[in-house]
Amino acid sequence: MSVDLSQFIPSFLEESFEGLELMESSLLNLEAGDHETIHSIFRAAHSIKGGAGTFGFDVVTEFTHLVETLLDEMRDGRREVVQKDIEILLSSVDCMRLLIEAARDKESYDEDKVSKTTKELSQTLASNETTNVTNSEQTTQTVNNASDNQENDELLTYLIHFVPEHDLAKTGNDPLFLFNALAELGELTIKANTSELPALNDIDPQELYLSWDLTLKTSANKEDIHEVFEWVEDECLLEITLADAINQEAPEQTQNLAVEQVQEQVQVQEQVAETKDTPSPDTEQTTTSKPKEKTKAKAKAKVEVSSIRVGVDKVDHLINLVGELVITQSMLSELGNDFQMDNIERLTNGLEQLLQNTKELQESVMRIRMLPISFAFNRFPRLVHDLANKTGKEIELVIKGEQTELDKTVMEQIGDPLVHLVRNAVDHGIEPADVRLANGKSAKGTISLDAYHQGGNIVIEISDDGGGINREKVFAKAVEKGIVEPNNTLTDSQVFDLLFEPGFSTADQVTDISGRGVGMDVVKRNIQSLGGRIQVESAIGKGSCFKVNLPLTLAILDGQLVKVGSETYIIPLISIVESLQVDRELINKVSGDMTLYRLRDENVPILPVYQLFGLATDFTEIDNALLVVVEADGQKVGLMVDDLLAQQQVVIKSLKDNYQQVIGISGATILGDGSVAMILDIPGMIQMALSYAQKKQQSSSEVGEFC
Amino acid sequence: MANVLVVDDSNSIRDMVSFTLKSAGYQTVEAKDGLEGLAKAQTGSFDLVISDVNMPNMDGIALCGELRKLSNFKFTPILMLTTESSTDMKMRGKAAGATGWLVKPFNPEKLLATIKRVVR
Known part of the structure; x- marks a missing residue:
């Protein structure tokens, strides 16, 4: 019988990538004499080799075999664990990843890198004068071939x-x-x-x-x-x-018989040859069809391993909740069969229970998508290790809060921006050892990654104890690039926000403004597309901290419902700073249409939402109006609304998928009463307000200053 | 039909062995390392144990030794599933009481053919 195992390839791939991560992190922490770690690295390589062999990923098997042999020597104490070998093993891990990805996507891989590492591995192995397992395996192979021929x-x-x-x-x-x-x-x-056989009595069964x-x-x-x-x-x-x-009957046979036998043998040999030939067209086919597949594979997007491994306890909990839901449902339907008014209390109880069930069910389902952020943090020890080697700096990476949970989709998309920020911290944040010593710091720089929950959000901090960002230089650069006017007065955070300006990213890296401007606009855009924001804090000589604020999930949003005219809008809680009732004393009319509100030591422009969206409402007076102060791109604005309604979690429905993109609106949701409410896109609204104000200014040709 | 205990720390290998055995009509119980294997071994009766050698917590050789100490595993066939074709590893398995070994890469047809040497 033949058993088709291809359905197990995805789980093998997932496991292999996990194994590679384990190998990488263990190698980074490997110290001589740490047998347990070597064993676990060996086990990971060993499993990958075993699985790859099963699925016919021969290149992976061959390469991993070399890695395994080297690890085996370390495991058995035949080889000392030295830094050079660890570096080779680290790049071997990269190669294995390349090879497995290539096997998965049926694409070609970076052959130069693999052959270079293969060579290094072989040389390293050859340098230790132990017999190679390869040799013995080759001989067994030839033995097999010989027996095949027989x-x-x-x-x-x-x-x-x-x-x-x-x-x-x-x-x-x-x-x-x-x-x-x-x-x-x-x-x-x-x-x-x-x-x-002994006598019956003496028999031991x-x-x-x-x-x-x-x-x-x-x-x-x-x-x-x-x-x-x-x-x-x-x-x-x-x-x-x-x-x-022993019998040797052959000589007695007649010539005729012998001829027949020879013919028979020839036939048999032909048959053998045939059967041996049959598999080869297959293999030829696969090799010739490869290029085609390659183009096909390139045409479609890279195959993502999109399964989630969920703890059994989470699933059990879900099943339990569904059970309760079923009970509630049957109770309610029984009640509905023959409803009388004196049952109203039982109905309310049942509905209450339904609410509870639904809420718990929702929370549990969301929790399934949650993974500890260590999945995203795992790659950093290696990254920092490599970058530190490359830049010749001494850097320690401290990771905290790696068990903080985050939605899988958010996790996948935050990876690259984080890499960028960490890379910048190594490249430009941490100073070279001599500079650090001269400034009275320890030679070894520290970069820390920290993740924690705050409200309904997750905060990721990337901080370094490097030289900090020079505010004056950033400002001067921005002026030079024409991003700001020289006579503008900006707060520190506004200056640091300039780093995220698109124009800034073209800044040549040679300047010593910590070079932080490279590609930061992309980082910011990625974070914003996740519904998050990024802030910078920095002190000269002490270091910098990039704080990324992200929603826990993309599917559900914590929102504040507000009323404007006959419409209900939802403001993401993440962007709300505070809500307040306008105090007439603090209103400051700057120009015709522009109104600023004095919020402690800041002036916040007031945006009447009814004006932006052209709605009819009775609440047009700014005096005593309700303001929801929101923040985006480091800019605070006060949204003027009619009324504050409830705070609730809403399920986000894409407008783009169901209708089309609308400026100032990031999505929609369906409220409990069945009506549709729009979710406000705060950065978009600020943009809208700006262009609205500019148009107004031009048309009325009034000279005013817009903040 | 025979009941088989499959012990391997690799989910995919364990799944495949189990799938192959099930498709041939065997029943299987799975464990992810030697310790779990030993615990599960005591919860039922088994006609065959197939175990990986390299595993965390308790490796296959140790598991084999422990199983042989249990009265109902005294004569139960125990096969080691391993990529290590070295004689040394086979000897160590034998010394611990292993019945035989299956050499990876895992091949379903070969597995089914081979285990016929020890179970019905």
Whole structure:
């Protein structure tokens, strides 16, 4: 029978990538004499090799075999663990990842890198003068080939003398099954020898007293027979002889017969040749079809392994909740069958219970998508290690809060921005050791990654104890680039926000403004597309901290419902700073349409939402209006609304998928009463307000200053 | 039909062995390392144990030794599933009471053919 195992490829791939991560992180922490770690690295490589072999990923198997051999030598203490070898193993891990990805996507891989590492591995292995496992495996292969050649359809008779040791059964072997296996090879005659059998009283039922003489007529060769006895060969006396070799009947045959036999043999050989040929067209096909597949694979996007491994306890909890939901449902439907008003209390109770069930169910389902952020943090020890090597700096990476959970989708998309920020911290944040020493710091710089929950959000902090960002230089650069006017006065955070300006990213890296401007606009855009924001804090000589604020999930949003005219809007809680009632004293009209509100020591422009969206409402007076102060891009604005309604979690429905993109709106949701409410896109609204104000200014040709 | 205990720390290998055995009509119980294997071994009766060698917590050789100490595993066939074709590893397995070994890469047809040497 044939068993199709291809359905297990995805889980093998997932496991391999996990194994590679484990290898990488263990290698980074590996110290000489740490046997347990070497063992676990070896195990990971070993499993990958085993699985790759099963699925015919031969390149992976071959390469991993070298890695495994090196690790095996370390494991057995035949080789000392030195830094050079660890570096080779680290780049081997990269190669294995490349090879596995290539096998998965059926694409080509960076052959230069792999062959370079292969060479390094082989050289390293050769330098230790131990016998290579490869050699012995090659010889076994040739033996196999040789026995393959012998194979033909000629029936031979073997005499097998089999005397097992008395305690053969203690290793779980049973001669009966061995004979069954032999019988599958051909025609088997069994003769038991009972001469050793003791008197009944002396028999130990756990011992074996019999021996056997077997005659097997088979087309199989001696190797095959030996294989059946493979597991017991050292626990028995085994003699296998070819009966025909003893009898030697051939010389008596007539010439005619001999000719026939020769013809037969030729036929047989042809058959063998045929059967041997048949697989090869297959392999040819696969090789020739490869380029085609390659283009196909390139056309479609890279295959993401999109399964989640969920703890059994989470699933059990879900099943439990669904059970409760079913109970509630049946209770309610029974109640509905014959409803009378005096049952109203039971109905309310039932609905209350339904609410509770739904809420818990929702929370549990969301929790399934949650993964600890260590999945995203895992790659950083290696990254920092490599970058530190490259830049010649001494850097310690401190990771905190790696168990903080985050939605899988958010996690996947935050990876690259984080890499960018960490890379910048190494490249430009941490100073070279001599500079640090000169400034009275320890030679070793520290970069820390920290993740924690705050409100309904997750905060990720990337901080370094490097030189900090020079505010003046950033400002000067921004002026030079024409991003700000020289006479503008900006707060520190506004200055640091300039780093995220698109124009800034073209800044040449040579300048020593900590070079933080490279590609930061992309980082910010990625974070914003996740509904998050990024802030910078920095002190000269002490270091910088980039704080990324993200929603826990993209599917559900914590929102504040507000009323404007007849419409209900939802403001994401993440962007709300505070809500307040306007105090007339603090209103400051700057120009015709622009109104600023004094919020402690800041001036916040007021945006009447009804104006932006052209709604009719009775609440047009700014005095005593309700303001929801929101923040985006480091800019605070006060949204003027009619009324504050409830705070609730809403399920986000994409407007783009269901309708089209609308400026100022990031999505929609369906409220409890069935009506649709729009979710406000705060950065978009600020943009809208700006262009609205500019238009107004131009048309009225008033000279005013817009903040 | 025979009940088989499959012990391997690699989910995919364990799944595949189990799947292959089930598709041939065997029943299987799975464990992810030697310790779990030993615990599960005591919860039922098994006609065959197939175990990986390299595993965390308790490796296959140690598991084999422990199982042989249990009265109902005295004669149960125990096969080691391993990529290590070295004689040394086979000897160590034998010494611990292993019945035989299956060499990876895992091949379903070969597995089914081979285990016929020890179970019905």
